[in-house]
Amino acid sequence: AQSVTQPDIHITVSEGASLELRCNYSYGATPYLFWYVQSPGQGLQLLLKYFSGDTLVQGIKGFEAEFKRSQSSFNLRKPSVHWSDAAEYFCAVGDAGGTSYGKLTFGQGTILTVHP
Amino acid sequence: IAGITQAPTSQILAAGRRMTLRCTQDMRHNAMYWYRQDLGLGLRLIHYSNTAGTTGKGEVPDGYSVSRANTDDFPLTLASAVPSQTSVYFCASSTGRNQPQHFGDGTRLSIL
Numbered sequence: 001a002q003s004v005t006q007p008d009i010h011i012t013v014s015e016g017a018s019l020e021l022r023c024n025y026s027y028g029a030t031p032y033l034f035w036y037v038q039s040p041g042q043g044l045q046l047l048l049k050y051f052s053g054d055t056l057v058q059g060i061k062g063f064e065a066e067f068k069r070s071q072s073s074f075n076l077r078k079p080s081v082h083w084s085d086a087a088e089y090f091c092a093v094g095d096a097g098g099t100s101y102g103k104l105t106f107g108q109g110t111i112l113t114v115h116p
Numbered sequence: 117i118a119g120i121t122q123a124p125t126s127q128i129l130a131a132g133r134r135m136t137l138r139c140t141q142d143m144r145h146n147a148m149y150w151y152r153q154d155l156g157l158g159l160r161l162i163h164y165s166n167t168a169g170t171t172g173k174g175e176v177p178d179g180y181s182v183s184r185a186n187t188d189d190f191p192l193t194l195a196s197a198v199p200s201q202t203s204v205y206f207c208a209s210s211t212g213r214n215q216p217q218h219f220g221d222g223t224r225l226s227i228l
Binding site for chain 2: 034036042043044046049051094095103104105106107108
C-alpha cells in the first residue's frame with residue numbers, strides 16, 4: 001500500500017530565510033505526487049504536482065519541489081519565505097492503479113511558522 | 117465562481133443522532149471524495165465515487181455512508197453519530213485519475 005511520511009511536524013523559520021519541507025513516499029511504481037497548502041479554517045489548495053518528466057517542478061507562490069526517485073522523496077522548497085506562507089503543508093501520493101480512481105494518500109502535515 | 121460548496125460550515129450534534137453533510141460541485145468533475153482531517157493524522161479518505169451511480173470505500177469508512185445520484189452532489193451520512201466522529205470533513209473532486217483534487221472549505225463537526 002502507498003504511504004507518505006512528512007518527518008517534520010512543525011518548522012519555524014524567519015521571514016526571508018529559505019525553506020525545505022521534507023516528504024518521503026512509498027509506492028511500487030512511478031508515483032503521482034502533490035503538495036497542498038492549508039491556511040487556518042480553509043480547505044486545501046494545490047501548490048504543485050509531479051506526474052512525469054522534469055524532476056524539478058515549479059508551483060504557485062514561488063514554491064518548487066524536486067522528485068528524487070533514488071531517495072523516494074519529493075521535498076518542497078522556497079528560496080525566501082514570506083509571513084503569508086505560514087500554514088500547514090501536506091504532501092500526497094496518487095493511486096495510479098487499482099479501482100479507487102485517483103484517491104490521494106496524505107502525509108501527516110507540516111505546520112510552518114514564520115517569525116518576522 | 118466554480119468550485120465545491122459544503123454545508124453546514126459547522127455543527128454540534130448529540131451522539132446517536134443522524135447527520136448528513138452536503139457537498140455540491142459545479143465543475144462537472146467525475147470523481148468525488150470525502151476525507152476527514154484529524155490532528156496529527158493528516159487527511160484520511162472515507163468514501164469516494166468514480167462517477168455518478170458508483171461509490172467505494174476508503175481508508176476509514178465505518179459509520180459513514182455516501183450516495184452519488186448525480187454528477188454534482190455527494191452527500192455523506194452519519195447514521196448514528198459517535199464522539200470519535202468529531203472531526204473536520206472535507207469534500208473534494210477531480211476530473212479523473214491522478215488529476216489534482218479541488219477541495220471545499222470543510223465542515224467542522226462536533227459530536228457530544
